[in-house]
Amino acid sequence: MTELLGPGDLARAAALLRDGRLVAFPTETVYGLGGDATNAEAVAGIFAAKGRPHFNPLICHYPSAEAAFADVLADERAHRLAAQFWPGALTLVLPRAAACRVDLLAGAGLDTLAVRVPANPLARALLREVGVPVAAPSANRSGQVSPTTAAHVLDGLGGRIAAVVDGGPCTVGVESTVLDLAGNGPEGAAVLLRPGGVPAEAIEALLGPIGRALPVAAAAATASLRSPGLLLSHYAPGLPVRLDAISLAPDEALLAFGRPLPGAALAWNLSERGDLQEAAARLFAGLRWLDAEGTRRGCRGIAVMPVPETGLGAAINDRLARAAAPRG
Numbered sequence: 001m002t003e004l005l006g007p008g009d010l011a012r013a014a015a016l017l018r019d020g021r022l023v024a025f026p027t028e029t030v031y032g033l034g035g036d037a038t039n040a041e042a043v044a045g046i047f048a049a050k051g052r053p054h055f056n057p058l059i060c061h062y063p064s065a066e067a068a069f070a071d072v073l074a075d076e077r078a079h080r081l082a083a084q085f086w087p088g089a090l091t092l093v094l095p096r097a098a099a100c101r102v103d104l105l106a107g108a109g110l111d112t113l114a115v116r117v118p119a120n121p122l123a124r125a126l127l128r129e130v131g132v133p134v135a136a137p138s139a140n141r142s143g144q145v146s147p148t149t150a151a152h153v154l155d156g157l158g159g160r161i162a163a164v165v166d167g168g169p170c171t172v173g174v175e176s177t178v179l180d181l182a183g184n185g186p187e188g189a190a191v192l193l194r195p196g197g198v199p200a201e202a203i204e205a206l207l208g209p210i211g212r213a214l215p216v217a218a219a220a221a222t223a224s225l226r227s228p229g230l231l232l233s234h235y236a237p238g239l240p241v242r243l244d245a246i247s248l249a250p251d252e253a254l255l256a257f258g259r260p261l262p263g264a265a266l267a268w269n270l271s272e273r274g275d276l277q278e279a280a281a282r283l284f285a286g287l288r289w290l291d292a293e294g295t296r297r298g299c300r301g302i303a304v305m306p307v308p309e310t311g312l313g314a315a316i317n318d319r320l321a322r323a324a325a326p327r328g
């Protein structure tokens with residue numbers, strides 16, 4: 001049985017984590033599947049619970065930049081980014097410090113580590129109480145749509161983990177932006193590995209131009225090299241997903257943005273007023289709902305209206321492209 005915990009049960013959640021058990025908890029981006037990052041068995045348990053086909057490096061979560069930077073070598077750019085965007089939806093990939101406490105498996109044996117200080121107050125209080133870095137991928141079975149509510153977590157992982165802390169729906173709704181500062185870009189330039197909750201434009205306003213990993217559409221051949229999590233087919237609902245729809249077949253469900261295409265029997269609007277922040281927060285819940293309802297009503301697929309590529313739109317389009325990618 002998976003315990004359902006509330007905001008008043010953080011001591012219990014922290015005790016479970018310190019005991020090596022797995023606890024899902026809310027962050028502002030998506031729910032994370034947490035385990036003690038210094039405990040090899042807990043880390044192995046995360047991969048097993050998710051059903052990850054291979055060891056894909058995990059993000060470590062901390063209550064403060066000071067705590068995070070104890071485990072990695074933070075340069076001046078990292079300090080500036082942390083000052084501006086932490087706590088928040090930005091993950092920094094940095095070289096592991098010699099004294100790094102995080103188990104090697106959590107970083108998939110790489111000499112770098114991804115670190116983040118989430119903004120959700122429950123997450124921060126929990127991390128403070130646990131006192132060790134917490135490794136946490138999104139709390140879904142591998143390849144499925146990320147969870148933005150405790151109910152989503154239980155759908156995929158109920159019975160496989162010790163507990164989930166219910167903190168209500170996530171406010172950002174797409175995962176953190178992953179930025180590589182470990183010197184893998186040309187002349188050590190920062191490289192955007194995954195668009196996410198902090199828009200690339202905001203990072204470039206601080207650092208100047210940053211490199212981009214290949215866009216999803218072009219990434220199929222090389223996706224597994226730099227960041228093994230960036231596999232192409234991901235966030236996949238059961239129904240096929242068709243992008244950039246400008247018209248609708250009678251048996252298609254509609255994921256709308258702005259004024260909806262006419263004639264949909266089943267529709268979820270990301271944001272009627274065309275607001276990207278609202279759309280990000282409603283994306284994963286919408287995919288899940290259309291998938292379940294559409295399947296129940298015999299729909300053939302999900303048609304998705306175009307979403308602009310600016311700001312949070314880049315993260316939304318990245319997730320939609322993966323949801324629509326050929327299934328491996």
Ligand code: TXA
Binds near residue numbers: 030194
């Ligand atoms: O918003 C988020 O980031 C959520 C919440 C729970 O914090 N977590 C999340 O974790 O999305 P996950 O495991 O689903 O995605 C982690 C991403 C993967 O694409 C992985 O390949 C990349 O970060 N990553 C982790 N460590 C890395 C490293 N050392 N080098 C390059 N990429 C890394």
Ligand code: MG
Binds near residue numbers: 137138146
């Ligand atoms: Mg994930």
